[in-house]
Amino acid sequence: MHTGSFSSRTVLAMDTLNVLDFLDRIVSLIKQENVLTPQETKVVEYVDPEQLKNKIDFSLTEPCANLDELEALCKKVVRYSIKTNSVKFHNQLYGGTDFFGLGATWLSEALNTNQHTFEVAPVFSLIEMKIIEEVKKLIGYADGDGIFSPGGSISNMYGMILARYRRFPETKTKGLHGLPVLVAFTSEAGHYSLQKSAQWLGIGTDNLIKIGTDDLGRMIPEELEKEILSSKERGCVPFFVNATAGTTVLGAIDPLDKIANICDKYDLWLHVDACYGGTLLLSKNYQQRLGASHRSDSFAWNPHKMLGAPLQCSIFITRHNNILHECNSASARYLFQQDKFYDVSYDTGDKSIQCGRKVDSFKLWIMWKARGLSGFQKLVDNALDCANYFKSRIEATEGFRLVQREFEATAVCFWYVPKTMRGREEDGEWWQKMNNVAPAIKEKMVKSGKLMIGYSPLHHKGLCNFFRMITTCHPVATYSDMDYVIGQIQQFGEAL
Amino acid sequence: MHTGSFSSRTVLAMDTLNVLDFLDRIVSLIKQENVLTPQETKVVEYVDPEQLKNKIDFSLTEPCANLDELEALCKKVVRYSIKTNSVKFHNQLYGGTDFFGLGATWLSEALNTNQHTFEVAPVFSLIEMKIIEEVKKLIGYADGDGIFSPGGSISNMYGMILARYRRFPETKTKGLHGLPVLVAFTSEAGHYSLQKSAQWLGIGTDNLIKIGTDDLGRMIPEELEKEILSSKERGCVPFFVNATAGTTVLGAIDPLDKIANICDKYDLWLHVDACYGGTLLLSKNYQQRLGASHRSDSFAWNPHKMLGAPLQCSIFITRHNNILHECNSASARYLFQQDKFYDVSYDTGDKSIQCGRKVDSFKLWIMWKARGLSGFQKLVDNALDCANYFKSRIEATEGFRLVQREFEATAVCFWYVPKTMRGREEDGEWWQKMNNVAPAIKEKMVKSGKLMIGYSPLHHKGLCNFFRMITTCHPVATYSDMDYVIGQIQQFGEAL
Numbered sequence: 004m005h006t007g008s009f010s011s012r013t014v015l016a017m018d019t020l021n022v023l024d025f026l027d028r029i030v031s032l033i034k035q036e037n038v039l040t041p042q043e044t045k046v047v048e049y050v051d052p053e054q055l056k057n058k059i060d061f062s063l064t065e066p067c068a069n070l071d072e073l074e075a076l077c078k079k080v081v082r083y084s085i086k087t088n089s090v091k092f093h094n095q096l097y098g099g100t101d102f103f104g105l106g107a108t109w110l111s112e113a114l115n116t117n118q119h120t121f122e123v124a125p126v127f128s129l130i131e132m133k134i135i136e137e138v139k140k141l142i143g144y145a146d147g148d149g150i151f152s153p154g155g156s157i158s159n160m161y162g163m164i165l166a167r168y169r170r171f172p173e174t175k176t177k178g179l180h181g182l183p184v185l186v187a188f189t190s191e192a193g194h195y196s197l198q199k200s201a202q203w204l205g206i207g208t209d210n211l212i213k214i215g216t217d218d219l220g221r222m223i224p225e226e227l228e229k230e231i232l233s234s235k236e237r238g239c240v241p242f243f244v245n246a247t248a249g250t251t252v253l254g255a256i257d258p259l260d261k262i263a264n265i266c267d268k269y270d271l272w273l274h275v276d277a278c279y280g281g282t283l284l285l286s287k288n289y290q291q292r293l294g295a296s297h298r299s300d301s302f303a304w305n306p307h308k309m310l311g312a313p314l315q316c317s318i319f320i321t322r323h324n325n326i327l328h329e330c331n332s333a334s335a336r337y338l339f340q341q342d343k344f345y346d347v348s349y350d351t352g353d354k355s356i357q358c359g360r361k362v363d364s365f366k367l368w369i370m371w372k373a374r375g376l377s378g379f380q381k382l383v384d385n386a387l388d389c390a391n392y393f394k395s396r397i398e399a400t401e402g403f404r405l406v407q408r409e410f411e412a413t414a415v416c417f418w419y420v421p422k423t424m425r426g427r428e429e430d431g432e433w434w435q436k437m438n439n440v441a442p443a444i445k446e447k448m449v450k451s452g453k454l455m456i457g458y459s460p461l462h463h464k465g466l467c468n469f470f471r472m473i474t475t476c477h478p479v480a481t482y483s484d485m486d487y488v489i490g491q492i493q494q495f496g497e498a499l
Numbered sequence: 500m501h502t503g504s505f506s507s508r509t510v511l512a513m514d515t516l517n518v519l520d521f522l523d524r525i526v527s528l529i530k531q532e533n534v535l536t537p538q539e540t541k542v543v544e545y546v547d548p549e550q551l552k553n554k555i556d557f558s559l560t561e562p563c564a565n566l567d568e569l570e571a572l573c574k575k576v577v578r579y580s581i582k583t584n585s586v587k588f589h590n591q592l593y594g595g596t597d598f599f600g601l602g603a604t605w606l607s608e609a610l611n612t613n614q615h616t617f618e619v620a621p622v623f624s625l626i627e628m629k630i631i632e633e634v635k636k637l638i639g640y641a642d643g644d645g646i647f648s649p650g651g652s653i654s655n656m657y658g659m660i661l662a663r664y665r666r667f668p669e670t671k672t673k674g675l676h677g678l679p680v681l682v683a684f685t686s687e688a689g690h691y692s693l694q695k696s697a698q699w700l701g702i703g704t705d706n707l708i709k710i711g712t713d714d715l716g717r718m719i720p721e722e723l724e725k726e727i728l729s730s731k732e733r734g735c736v737p738f739f740v741n742a743t744a745g746t747t748v749l750g751a752i753d754p755l756d757k758i759a760n761i762c763d764k765y766d767l768w769l770h771v772d773a774c775y776g777g778t779l780l781l782s783k784n785y786q787q788r789l790g791a792s793h794r795s796d797s798f799a800w801n802p803h804k805m806l807g808a809p810l811q812c813s814i815f816i817t818r819h820n821n822i823l824h825e826c827n828s829a830s831a832r833y834l835f836q837q838d839k840f841y842d843v844s845y846d847t848g849d850k851s852i853q854c855g856r857k858v859d860s861f862k863l864w865i866m867w868k869a870r871g872l873s874g875f876q877k878l879v880d881n882a883l884d885c886a887n888y889f890k891s892r893i894e895a896t897e898g899f900r901l902v903q904r905e906f907e908a909t910a911v912c913f914w915y916v917p918k919t920m921r922g923r924e925e926d927g928e929w930w931q932k933m934n935n936v937a938p939a940i941k942e943k944m945v946k947s948g949k950l951m952i953g954y955s956p957l958h959h960k961g962l963c964n965f966f967r968m969i970t971t972c973h974p975v976a977t978y979s980d981m982d983y984v985i986g987q988i989q990q991f992g993e994a995l
Contacts, residue, residue, distance in 0.1 A: 022597075022599055023535065023536075023598060025598060025599055025602045026526075026535075026601065026602045026605070028602070029602040029605050030522075030526055030605070033605070033606060033609050038606070038609045038610060039522075039609060040519075049621075050621070051841060051842075052617060052621070052624075052625065052841060052845045053842075055621055055622070055625060056625060059622065059625075061625055061626065061629045063629065063630075063633050063867045063868065063871075064871075065871040065872070065873060067868065067870060067874060068868045068869055073599075073865065073868060073869055076865075076868065077606055079622075080622050080861070081606070081610070083621055083622050084610050084612065084620070084621065084622050084623070085612055085618075085619050085620070085621070086610075087611045087619070088609075088611065094618070094619060095619060097613070099611065100608070100609070100611040101518075102518035102519060102521060103518055103521055103569075105522065105608060105611075106521045106522045106525040107525075107573075108608050109522070109526070109529070109605050109608070110529060110534070110573060110576070110577070112596070112601060112604050112605070112608070112809050112810075113529050113534045113535060113584075113601060114534060114577070114580050114581075114582075114583065115583045115596040115601075116580065116581055116810070117591065117810060121548060122581075122590070123581050123583070123590060123591060124580070124581070125545075125548070125551055125579055125580065125581070126551070126555065126575075126580050127580070129548065129551060129552060129555075130557065133559065134559075137559050153649035153811075153853065154649070154856065154857075155854060155855065156853045156854045156855075157653075157853065160699075160852075164699055174698070174701065174703065175703070175704060176703050176705045177703045177705055178675070178680070178697070178701050178702045178703025178705075178706055179674070179676065179703075180675065180679070180680045182676065183676070184674070184676045185676075194854070195829040195854070196853075196854055198829045199827065199829055199852050201674070202670070202671050202672075202827075203656075203660055203700060203852060204700070204701060205670065205674050205701020205702075206674045206701075207670065207671070207672050207675075207676070208671060208672050209672045209673055209674075210676075251831075251833055252833050307855070313608050313611055314608075314611055314612070314613060314855060314857050314858075315649075315855065315857045331698075333691040333694045333695055335691040336956055336958065337747055337748050337953070337955035337967070340938070340954070340955070342935075342938045342964070343938065343941075344938065344942040344945075345547060345548060346547075346548055346549075356652060356653070356656075356695050356699060357649065357650045357652045357692075358650065358651060358652045358690070358691070358692055359593070359650045359651065359652075359801070359803070359810060360650065361649070361650075361810050361811045362810075365576070368557075368559070369569065369572075369573075371559045372559065372563065372564045372569060372572065373521075373563055373564055374563060375559075375560075375561040375562070375563040377561060377563075378563060439838075442836070442838045442839065446840040449618075449840075457833070458836070459832060459833035459836070460832055462832065468838070471833070
């Protein structure tokens with residue numbers, strides 16, 4: 004039998020001191036390299052994957068790195084990583100972090116615990132409950148339950164599993180064997196996680212019916228009803244409708260009220276994927292865009308998107324009281340002992356598909372404590388205001404063209420038409436050429452390190468590649484940041 | 500239309516400076532309150548849930564908290580949170596964190612990005628790939644693929660979904676409709692996440708057959724084969740076997756080689772849930788306990804358990820090359836554009852069930868860089884050595900009794916027999932009384948703040964509540980820490 008190398012506390016203590024020094028170095032590095040305020044540096048220092056392998060020593064062979072070497076390595080990691088805290092980053096539905104949230108997450112990671120029981124997470128259990136209570140109010144649920152999940156895809160899957168369970172509770176024990184074909188619905192612009200949910204939960208992606216959208220990218224309720232009826236005629240059982248509040252590309256918000264009417268009529272579970280748009284609930288000026296949210300059965304919101312909570316921060320809420328526990332509980336006796344000396348209703352982990360669960364509630368709680376709803380509203384209003392300004396600049400600037408005439412979340416989608424293509428007949432060939440413009444400009448912007456914004460086609464609308472400009476709450480954007488984006492794209496597009 | 504409150508960079512900058520100050524305060528607080536080295540403080544300052552609501556102002560109403568108030572709040576959060584970095588914490592399969600990992604996670608959280616594409620995570624994409632490559636070597640897979648997931652439950656679900664997909668690839672599009680009953684197997688000591696996986700994936704918990712275990716808690720291969728045959732006789736289709744390397748309570752390791760023979764014979768997918776025991780692969784002295792791991796089809800390991808990577812850090816690996824992508828991909832065109840200017844095989848996010856995915860690889864990479872396999876081995880050996888010493892003390896000390904004669908991971912399970920119960924006839928009544936001993940001592944230890952270790956019954960073995968003592972790599976344990984546990988339990992048990 005091996006005998007331990009650390010026989011006394013002395014060795015341990017020395018080791019610990021040394022490692023604590025690493026933490027100080029990391030904090031200094033974050034400051035020196037302006038990780039949190041990289042406004043004057045490149046948003047990206049682009050290097051090809053194969054070349055990047057030569058810039059950083061990724062190998063894990065010994066000898067080990069000492070503190071100086073580790074620090075140098077981390078400096079390189081910063082150098083070649085994307086500066087999402089930059090005002091030049093508009094590439095994803097998330098952006099920079101709220102530093103209040105970041106401080107909170109540094110603390111909760113240092114406390115290194117799990118959200119599953121009150122026993123190991125007394126404070127964080129109560130914090131999670133409090134946030135869920137407040138989010139229920141925001142949505143307008145009189146009742147209900149909720150849980151933090153590791154992201155929007157899994158939050159959406161929670162919606163679908165609860166819908167499946169409500170309709171066929173026996174699936175928990177018996178599985179789907181012997182059941183008719185179950186059918187779920189989302190719009191053609193719904194997020195791909197709905198497809199993955201349909202696959203994992205045994206429904207099958209063919210049985211996730213994609214409903215057509217209008218010119219703003221919103222689900223057409225009449226088409227939903229038609230598809231529900233048609234699926235019933237085929238002998239299938241519709242059970243779940245996903246409405247999106249803030250689609251991934253156009254930021255469209257499905258007409259929740261009309262969809263809720265249909266779900267009522269056919270007794271279908273209505274889930275709202277508000278991972279992106281849910282943040283609008285924080286502003287009195289925009290919350291009516293999600294007006295009928297309270298009529299849904301479940302709701303997913305990612306504060307790590309527009310609101311800037313550090314990744315990951317996703318909340319799943321249902322307006323039904325006990326179903327989350329009934330559906331998901333496994334009653335493991337080693338963890339959720341019923342003979343504990345405290346009120347075990349505070350052990351909330353058995354509602355989750357996870358066992359160990361990271362503390363994601365604390366960062367949002369600290370952000371909320373520090374800013375309040377009024378502070379959140381200011382940030383949201385500013386993001387929308389900048390998006391609106393950006394849209395007006397697109398409309399007013401030669402060579403730019405909007406994809407959608409209105410935007411509902413903060414996504415403003417547009418084409419840039421190079422000078423040589425302006426005023427020409429816009430035939431198939433022209434559009435084929437247009438399809439290459441966004442990728443070509445994207446390459447230039449990334450390689451210059453001056454800007455990052457995303458592009459996408461929308462095949463179901465027959466639209467070729469266009470840019471998607473996103474503003475978020477952090478870093479707080481200004482009109483001049485918006486002007487900068489326009490100016491950069493003009494420069495990159497000049498030579499095309 | 501609302502006009503923004505932040506019209507100039509000045510306001511933003513002031514706000515940013517203020518918030519950056521919060522980060523400094525958090526780091527100071529972590530030091531002042533000994534969050535990382537709480538060896539001299541209570542492991543828990545217990546307060547009942549209802550009382551705790553009065554100790555901390557959980558409300559989210561305005562006025563907002565200023566920096567001083569936030570700091571005071573965070574201090575209370577620390578005070579009433581569990582000190583998992585304490586040597587008195589042996590309550591879960593995880594414990595304290597490796598500070599190298601903690602520093603890394605502070606940095607990656609500051610960089611706030613997503614693991615889904617090379618575009619937004621160039622460095623972290625390559626780091627994830629590197630770790631997966633090294634873990635494949637540890638397991639002994641010549642080939643394969645992998646992904647970081649938000650925890651062991653989801654890693655196990657990855658195993659089951661791949662098995663389902665390999666057997667019935669059409670389930671991706673068609674779902675489970677029309678298929679025979681699919682049957683999965685795990686031991687009666689397998690983790691409850693297998694149950695939850697069976698439920699979510701449409702198999703049903705009744706169709707997760709629980710195989711009996713031997714006196715050390717290991718699956719009995721002969722019984723597995725019997726159940727496979729019996730399920731076939733019933734017209735079911737067996738498709739998946741979960742073997743556990745480190746069961747949750749006893750830490751038992753199923754006989755992987757014999758189980759692999761059976762899986763070969765019946766062409767079943769073999770998944771190894773090594774979330775707990777996988778860390779043994781890091782030591783040459785113990786890796787043979789997971790000797791036949793390379794014969795499995797997939798493997799789940801949580802470095803956030805025994806190894807002390809900050810929560811969450813879980814790795815799923817399969818030895819098959821393309822199945823992870825084939826099974827899970829949805830090819831979203833807004834994210835995984837195929838017309839990017841770089842080699843898009845570095846965009847690995849479509850293999851995942853998630854879209855946004857937290858950077859969990861970096862902390863393990865830094866830990867590995869800093870310690871190397873030899874450093875990991877020392878930590879693992881020390882944890883096992885302490886567990887062994889603890890076991891010998893249990894055997895030698897009056898009033899203590901082992902539950903299992905050998906341990907295979909680091910769990911040492913035992914009863915404490917109060918003085919008044921010693922030497923009595925051990926009839927039904929006696930054991931019923933014993934069932935109350937662990938909860939009673941647990942209440943005392945928690946309320947004293949001097950110790951936290953878990954307890955559990957094992958109903959399938961007819962065993963009443965006993966203690967489960969866990970040693971992990973962090974904080975580095977010593978023999979005297981082990982003696983302390985024995986001494987404390989004696990004191991708490993004295994008065995019973």
